[in-house]
Amino acid sequence: MDEFEYIKHLGGEYDRRQVVRDLMAAYGKDVWNFAYSIVQKPDAADDISQNVFLKVFEKLDTYRGGSTVKTWILSITRNEAYDLRKSAFWRKVKLVPHMFEHSKQYSESAEHAALDRAAANQIWELTLKLSAKYREVLVLSAHHHLSNAEIAELLQIAEGTVKTRLHRARLKMQEQLQRGETYA
């Protein structure tokens, strides 16, 4: 049973900040890691995490238990991450390296970006290279341990689609692994 099941019954005056504090303790890592898997920039993942918990703080009264709290929070995380990716700021940041392609700045930017995009291990590195639709089902399944039904609800797609994407994501990963890419 979801340990935060009680949230859907909250009403009237209560220590809203304490609830968010508890949620941060329980799901802070999930939020950051999921955000990072989407935007692949640690600073952006920090910003998204902050926005997510401010939003949770603001929307606590609206959670009524249609999904688990974890799925609810990861869903907010996904929206925040994609909102950031759509923003003009994000596009500007992504465009800058091309403008300095042959310059010293580019080398420094590229080095910095490479550090930014670091992955914990080879599997994560490969996973982060997958296209978004395969990456997110794999991450939600293997890292966040969500069921196919929960993933379907979070991504607003059919459960069958989740199974298909997950199967293809695994195939793609296995192809990459068999190809024996080197990961320096």
Add this chain to the structure above:
Amino acid sequence: MRNHETWEKQLEESPHPNRGFSKRLEQQIEEQLVKHQSLRFRRKTAMRMLSGFAGGVVILAIVFVMIFSDLPGSLKLGGNDKQPTDSVNLDEDRRGQNDDPVEPDENVRTIDRFFNIETVQVGDTYDGLTVTEIQSAERFLDGTTVTFEGNVTLSGTFKHYYIDANYNPGDVVFSLDEASMEKLPMPDLYEGMNQLQFVLNLDEGENAEELFGPRGTSGEIEINISGYSAFVAEAWGGTVNPMIVEEIVSIETIPPDHPDKLNSDATERLNSYPQLELDFSEWLEEDAWTLAEWLASVQQTFMDGAIFDERRLHPDDREAIAEWMRQVFSESMTGRLLDVYVPETDGGYIVAGGYLGLIPVEELLAIEPRNDGESKAPLMRSETTEAGEEVWVFDAKVNVASPVPWHTIEVTFSKEDDRWVIENFSLQQIR
């Protein structure tokens, strides 16, 4: 085990080798929550006021954005080195007034001062102001922006906000006087409102401090504008409206309310801390509960006293807060707490307030020694510092009525002026 189950195990690790949801990030969010809570309270208040005002149906935020051309002017913003003084009247240099009679054009529609947002069209005019653009504002539900061009002189009061203000941080906010409000065509949903505020945005290179005085400055102002956009949307109340100025006609400034007097509000909440009546050298295990109660009481007194307050503090007020902290905290701890809870910020010090993190706020269910290898560490132990001073360390694991129930708590006490004070503390959740 299937093949994918082997490599998927590696995805259970965090994706980044050395970044993640850090304690520091958690603290930053906590600080934002404190500010957000204050903002939320204000917003709820503002919404209640506005919903009453608007018949409880629609809450409006009307934002005005100036669209203007690069016209010359005696005090063209950013266009010269002139700085406003406490009383500068440039009436003799005033230009751009729309004094010429407008030739009537039978194709031009004239709109009412309070116009219907659904029927307004590009080319419509009102007293020399012409609608030049109508577009939806994507960021707001059903938001619409109507842009006007034309020259108008407006007067009213202004305030240059501090950078950490909840609303319009760092902005110059302009409140129109009644006569000026009459000059601007507005969406009819705005009819009946008795106040209009704008944020005076500046072009790149223009310096608000040079033009309006340092943040915290307020005063009276008369400005020329060459156009604006009226933005209408269903949104939160309490938002002020941006506007860009072409020319400052006159300005009278009141210097920032820089702390030259004590802020009694900030110090009258400083209630005395409870006395710590424990002799650590004769420690009994049940004293842990007495100490926990004392810590909870200290925390509550601290949080009730150091409440977020964006007004600037007089240094003497800050010292009064420091003296209050010294009742239970060591000199070094007081310094660290001051840096966090009464930080120096734009234009002085503010009380940032927030959760102290000394002891969980929930009901305490159990206090246990922390595991230390095979043996249990004592709840309270005596240590000698490198400087040869005796300190006592309360080192426990506590269980509280919370979804994350277990916490470690470590509080170090040192002796100052023959009494025990908190030298350091740490509270961690056990996951």
